[in-house]
């Protein structure tokens with residue numbers, strides 16, 4: 548049985564900062580987030596791969612969309628911003644997709660209900 552926890556915390560593959568919360572490590576896609584592009588297996592792999600993978604991803608996107616409806620985002624006027632378009636065919640979740648990643652600092656205002 549493969550240990551997803553040890554794969555996702557392998558310093559040789561992910562670097563010494565593996566324990567740090569750095570979502571920007573995925574800014575150029577899953578394939579470039581580590582030295583081994585197949586070492587990201589949140590839903591397992593092979594014949595016993597998670598049956599709810601697509602459902603879980605859809606739910607996560609819906610939850611994020613619902614949260615974002617109550618948050619106002621604006622670009623920070625003094626922070627640099629870079630915009631990247633990339634295309635990947637190695638995603639676990641889709642055979643092919645195009646994505647735009649904006650690396651910037653945001654001001655977040657949350658509207659309390």
Ligand code: HEM
Nearest residue numbers: 551588589590591592593594595596597598599600602603
């Ligand atoms: C973020 C959410 C989820 C994560 C990270 C996740 C992750 C996993 C992992 C790691 C496995 C084991 C795969 C393996 O043994 O190689 C698994 C199995 C499974 N998951 Fe999920 N899962 C999630 C959500 C769901 C949901 C929402 C459902 C159902 C609606 C679901 C149904 C299943 C089932 C039925 C299996 C067993 C598949 C089998 O043994 O053939 N999962 N999941």
